[in-house]
Amino acid sequence: MKKNNDLPERELTLQRIEAAKRKLGKDLLILAHFYQGDDIIRFADFVGDSLQLAEKASLHKEARYIVFCSVSFMAETARMLCAPGQEVLHPEPNARCPLADMAAIEGVEEVWKDLQTLNRKIIPVVYVNSNADLKAFCARHGGTVCTSSNVKKIFNHVLSQGASIFFFPDENMGRNVSHDLGLKDDEIFLWDPEKGLTGAGNTSPEKAKVFLWEGFCIVHRIMGRREIESLRSRYEGIKIIVHPECTPEVYNLADYAGSTSYIKNMVDTSAPGSTWAIGTEWNFVNRIKTGNPDKLVIPLKEERCKEMAKVTPKKLLYVLEGLVEGELRNKVTVGEGIAGEARIALKRMMEIV
Ligand code: 13P
Ligand code: SF4
Numbered sequence: 001m002k003k004n005n006d007l008p009e010r011e012l013t014l015q016r017i018e019a020a021k022r023k024l025g026k027d028l029l030i031l032a033h034f035y036q037g038d039d040i041i042r043f044a045d046f047v048g049d050s051l052q053l054a055e056k057a058s059l060h061k062e063a064r065y066i067v068f069c070s071v072s073f074m075a076e077t078a079r080m081l082c083a084p085g086q087e088v089l090h091p092e093p094n095a096r097c098p099l100a101d102m103a104a105i106e107g108v109e110e111v112w113k114d115l116q117t118l119n120r121k122i123i124p125v126v127y128v129n130s131n132a133d134l135k136a137f138c139a140r141h142g143g144t145v146c147t148s149s150n151v152k153k154i155f156n157h158v159l160s161q162g163a164s165i166f167f168f169p170d171e172n173m174g175r176n177v178s179h180d181l182g183l184k185d186d187e188i189f190l191w192d193p194e195k196g197l198t199g200a201g202n203t204s205p206e207k208a209k210v211f212l213w214e215g216f217c218i219v220h221r222i223m224g225r226r227e228i229e230s231l232r233s234r235y236e237g238i239k240i241i242v243h244p245e246c247t248p249e250v251y252n253l254a255d256y257a258g259s260t261s262y263i264k265n266m267v268d269t270s271a272p273g274s275t276w277a278i279g280t281e282w283n284f285v286n287r288i289k290t291g292n293p294d295k296l297v298i299p300l301k302e303e304r305c306k307e308m309a310k311v312t313p314k315k316l317l318y319v320l321e322g323l324v325e326g327e328l329r330n331k332v333t334v335g336e337g338i339a340g341e342a343r344i345a346l347k348r349m350m351e352i353v
Helices: 004-025 050-059 073-081 106-116 134-141 149-160 171-180 223-234 250-251 260-266 282-293 315-325 335-352
Strands: 028-033 045-048 065-069 087-089 122-127 144-146 164-168 188-190 208-210 239-244 275-279 297-300
Touching: 004 028, 028 050, 028 315, 045 050, 045 188, 050 065, 050 073, 050 171, 050 335, 065 073, 065 315, 073 087, 073 106, 073 134, 073 335, 106 122, 106 134, 122 134, 122 149, 134 144, 134 315, 134 335, 144 149, 144 223, 149 164, 149 297, 164 171, 171 188, 171 208, 171 250, 208 275, 223 250, 223 275, 239 260, 250 260, 260 275, 260 282, 275 282, 282 297
Parallel strands: 028 045, 028 065, 065 087, 122 144, 122 164, 164 208, 188 208, 239 275, 275 297
Antiparallel strands: none
């Protein structure tokens, strides 16, 4: 019953978005992350991973308005990288990445102060899934930003200077990449706020090459060994591909790991008839499945990112119709002091990769 009532409203909303988009023409650029739902993706001018979206925002100077469909840190990043005359709008400012919110500047500064007592060269690296003040912190201390698609390059770049890394907020990604670069667990120090430099079990802070913050993505952490083993026993020759925010156990059991665009590209270009299990957000996995009817594509787990899903067609419509009426609704702002510094860290990343 409810479904029938919903249908005309949904269609009406989609039609109104289409009409507003047409009116705004070249003034408007809609960017969407791969994890957005299909009713958002259909209106996007560009869909990509976090690095691709940041690059698009920094290069596309023609549009007066960038409407960013994703979680807030990506819209903030676009704001910091686009031209001053452009406006960035976020259909749902309360769509926030919980991983990004797991590190606050006060805590990071405290750890940094303690790390200075080691008298070693340590460079901070912040995952792009973070708030702007942490990116600014990295800029102030000679550090940089990374995304899932360039984290290995960035870690390598820092380690090759003979420096250690202070990485936040995603422990799993930090550990997975450190292992890829040949580091052992006793060279990786997990910061415990209770114990400080005396914590981390067998790892001595003097020996550590990487210091990690204890943050995680709730969507990826939930994917486990059990799902992989069950799929491997049911589908002969299945390839498992996961996002690096998964736990080291899952990362090690998988055949491939990488950013959302890497995952999409791997499956899209694989041989017809191949079988894949994908360990990342379910909306995105479903879209890859639809785009590859000649392959068998299975989600490792049917897990949605609830924050990404907060961006709905109705909220997109609200922002677009505001623009048609000359109103800036849900405008993204970042204080110029923070933005200026954070931009330095983002630009450093772009220069390294
Ligand atoms: P990508 O940069 O790989 O798109 O990842 C963003 C993200 O939030 C993954 O959970
Ligand atoms: Fe954040 Fe995880 Fe959602 Fe990505 S999937 S936006 S890391 S909560």
